[in-house]
Amino acid sequence: MSDDPNTGGRGRDVNGRPIEPGRWRRLRDRLSGGGTEAVLEVGEPGLIVVAACDDDAVASSTVLDGADWRPEDEVVVRHLLRLPVARVADAVAMAGLDGYVRYEGADIVDSADTEGRADTEGRADTEGRADTEGRADTEGRADTEGRADTEGRADTDDSADTVTVVLARVQRLDALHLSQERSRMASLGSRHGGIAVGWQVLQRPSPAR
Known part of the structure; x- marks a missing residue:
């Protein structure tokens, strides 16, 4: 799915909303003879991943501070969710209210599958270690030990009727707004099982590359 065709060559703000170029910028471009840079699109070929994380305990600022990205340029932000197949359409529609579209490009397939497998295998390894530590029945006693929510989410994530969904949009980015969107996506995923x-986070390659 492509970007909103109604942006009319405009950029995006930190909330993914189209913005009009400033009057000074329009005048500068006209006097310098410079053309308007092509609008960044969610499915644009050639984008590179400049920052990424699959650990919700790691702060957005930590990842971005250690990343080679250009804060002054627009980015494509992709959020990966594991959702029940029956709830995907509703989740995508709700995310669409905030400018997100479902991205199904071939370049995300392996990454998405890896995320899913890593999550599953990570839980399996944790449960295996729990067994060796004398807690063989931890999973079976999850409900009575106060881990019902964690195990419930694991069941949802690992079940055969779930799929990895990638929600993406073009926007300006900073650590604060990335953290807000991560929280929003966590809530969206939870509400849809x-x-x-x-x-x-993806950007066009730097001209210096």
């Missing part, structure tokens, strides 16, 4: 499993 799933979980958020990671995020990615």
Whole structure:
């Protein structure tokens, strides 16, 4: 799915909303003879991942501070959610209210599958270690030990009728707004019986590359 065709060559703000270029910028471009840079699109070929994380405990600022990205330029932000197939359409529609579209490009397939497998295998390894530590029945006693929510989300994530959904949009980015969107996506996933499993930030290659 492509970007909103109604942006009319406009950029995006930190909330993904189209913005009009400033009057000074229009005048500068006209006097310098410079053309308007092509509008960044969610499915644009050649984008590179400049920051990514699949650990919800890691702060957005930590990841971005250590990333090689250009804060002054627009980015494509992708959020990966694991959702029940029957709830995907509703979740995508709700995310669309905030400018997100479902991205199904071939370049995300392996990454999404890896995220899903890593989550599943990570839980399996944790449960395996729990067994060796004398807690063999931890999973079976999850409800009575106060881990019902965690195990419930694991069941949702690992079940055969779930799928990894990638929601993406073009926007300006900073750590604060990325954190807000991560929280929003976690809530969206939870409301639709799933979980958020990671995020990615993509940009065009630097001219210096």
